[in-house]
Amino acid sequence: MVVHGLNQVGSVAVEAEQVNGKNPDIEYAGLGISFVADVTTVSDAGLDKKNPYEDLSNLVESLKTKLGMPIGGVDIRIGSSRERKDRGEQTTLQMPNRSSLRQYFKTAIEPEIRQQHRSGQCPIRVDIVDEETEISVSIDPAKSPYSSGGYASYDRPSIKNRNPYYKALRSKVPQLKGVDALTGIIICDADCATMADGGFGNRIDLMDTLTRDFLRQNSSVDFVLAISVREERRGWHPAEGYDRQMFAMLRTQDALKIAGDLDTTFRSMMRNFPYPRDMPVNAARRAIEADYGWGHHGGCKMSGDNVRLSSRMIMEVLTGQISVDRMSELQRGNPFKLPFANGRLPTKIEVIPGGEDDNDDWIEFTFGGSDPAITPFK
Numbered sequence: 001m002v003v004h005g006l007n008q009v010g011s012v013a014v015e016a017e018q019v020n021g022k023n024p025d026i027e028y029a030g031l032g033i034s035f036v037a038d039v040t041t042v043s044d045a046g047l048d049k050k051n052p053y054e055d056l057s058n059l060v061e062s063l064k065t066k067l068g069m070p071i072g073g074v075d076i077r078i079g080s081s082r083e084r085k086d087r088g089e090q091t092t093l094q095m096p097n098r099s100s101l102r103q104y105f106k107t108a109i110e111p112e113i114r115q116q117h118r119s120g121q122c123p124i125r126v127d128i129v130d131e132e133t134e135i136s137v138s139i140d141p142a143k144s145p146y147s148s149g150g151y152a153s154y155d156r157p158s159i160k161n162r163n164p165y166y167k168a169l170r171s172k173v174p175q176l177k178g179v180d181a182l183t184g185i186i187i188c189d190a191d192c193a194t195m196a197d198g199g200f201g202n203r204i205d206l207m208d209t210l211t212r213d214f215l216r217q218n219s220s221v222d223f224v225l226a227i228s229v230r231e232e233r234r235g236w237h238p239a240e241g242y243d244r245q246m247f248a249m250l251r252t253q254d255a256l257k258i259a260g261d262l263d264t265t266f267r268s269m270m271r272n273f274p275y276p277r278d279m280p281v282n283a284a285r286r287a288i289e290a291d292y293g294w295g296h297h298g299g300c301k302m303s304g305d306n307v308r309l310s311s312r313m314i315m316e317v318l319t320g321q322i323s324v325d326r327m328s329e330l331q332r333g334n335p336f337k338l339p340f341a342n343g344r345l346p347t348k349i350e351v352i353p354g355g356e357d358d359n360d361d362w363i364e365f366t367f368g369g370s371d372p373a374i375t376p377f378k
Contacts, residue, residue: 002026002039002186002227005269020178027181031268033261035182035222038175041190042168043284051093052101053078053151059105060113060137061147061333065325067117070341071333073141079134080152090162091152094134109137145302145338153193165194165207169214169224177220182258185221189228191284197230197247211251223252223259225266229276244276301362307335311351311361339367343375 003026006012010030015023024038048054053076060074079094096104109126116124123140169185176183189195194207211224230247250266252259278286301308313330316322328334339345347368354361 001273002188002269005272006030006265008272009265009268018179018181022175022179024175024179024183026186028265031261031265033182033258033265035184035262036176036179037184037186037225038172039186039188040168040172041188042164042192042195043190044164044192046164049098051151052095052098053093053149055098055101056095056105056135057147057149058329059102060109060139062329063110063113064139064141065328065334067114069117069139070141070145070338071335072145072147072338073123073139073143074147074149075136075138075140076147076149077136078149078151079129093151094132096133109135113137113139141338163194163210164192166210166214169211169221170218173218173220179220182222183220184223184225184262186225186227189226189280191281195226195228196281197228207249208251211249215251215253219253221253222256223250223262225250227270229279231279244279246270246273246276302335305367306364307339307367308352308362308364309335311363314363336365340374343370343372344368345371345374 003012003014006026006028010028013027015025016027017023018027018036024036026035026037026039028035028037056078057074057076060076064071064074081092081094083090083092095101108128112126113124116126122142123138125139126135126137128135165187168187172185176185187195194210207226211226215221215224226249228247229244231242231244234241234243248266248270250259250263252262256262277283309331313322313327317324317327324334344367346365348366350364350366352362352364
């Protein structure tokens with residue numbers, strides 16, 4: 001995407017060998033300036049692997065589906081510990097890491113949930129507290145059709161040179177050291193909390209601090225361009241949708257005299273970028289899903305009496321290409337279970353055409369009130 005954008009405003013040589021023997025991604029010339037740059041992406045995948053809260057949530061939801069429980073009503077709380085380092089603190093959730101979580105869940109959590117479910121206990125509650133673990137799981141589907149959770153922020157850097165963002169920048173220094181040209185790093189958001197929009201500029205301030213500190217310690221790099229996506233609601237209700245746009249932050253060495261020319265070049269480059277369809281966190285998740293297809297596949301919208309699902313996914317279920325269990329996993333629960341458990345049947349099914357750029361349509365189910373024919377006698 002960066003190469004395409006720069007090619008519209010100048011000329012780009014890709015991975016051209018430099019005098020240092022390295023092959024950085026981009027050698028650019030145009031709009032009165034030239035530079036050599038390497039492009040990289042950064043994510044919190046390493047931190048998420050050590051602190052797999054979301055994996056635990058998925059395991060609980062999957063077990064609930066197998067047990068025939070309605071959607072929602074899950075609340076997961078994880079304790080945390082803070083370790084003092086030389087230049088700050090490191091926060092770690094008190095739970096097994098990703099490699100051992102599934103086995104831990106099967107031996108320590110799943111049997112408790114199954115036993116309490118068999119005995120009819122509600123709410124179901126599992127609390128585990130020891131020297132290394134602090135996990136609390138509560139399941140009460142009658143409480144809410146939604147799930148919740150709580151844990152300490154482990155992905156906000158408190159040590160300047162020991163975090164994913166700084167390490168991604170630092171890893172590109174050898175590519176640029178010794179290059180006889182203006183040099184820079186273009187770093188792109190692939191689900192990194194440091195680059196996310198935290199509101200009121202707090203994440204931008206943090207990203208700015210880390211970037212300036214990196215440039216101060218690495219004089220062989222003249223500039224850093226950070227690229228992410230920002231979104232705003234179109235109205236008060238999420239159903240009204242979001243407007244997304246590319247976001248960039250350019251920082252240069254203080255003595256760089258052509259910072260203004262760089263700014264002009266990159267603004268022109270970004271005008272040639274495609275419209276962002278997803279936020280980086282969602283795009284990163286879609287990219288690792290083996291069964292992911294374009295369109296609304298795996299998406300779900302619920303509001304009031306309506307449930308809206310991908311037309312493509314409905315057809316895959318009806319033709320047997322994917323199972324109902326697999327659909328439930330993609331939706332984080334079966335969206336039809338709650339209305340059916342309450343004795344409600346569809347009163348209208350409507351196809352909602354997708355937009356011009358969509359490769360899928362929505363199928364919207366509208367549910368009526370409780371039907372005496374299927375409502376449990378009370």
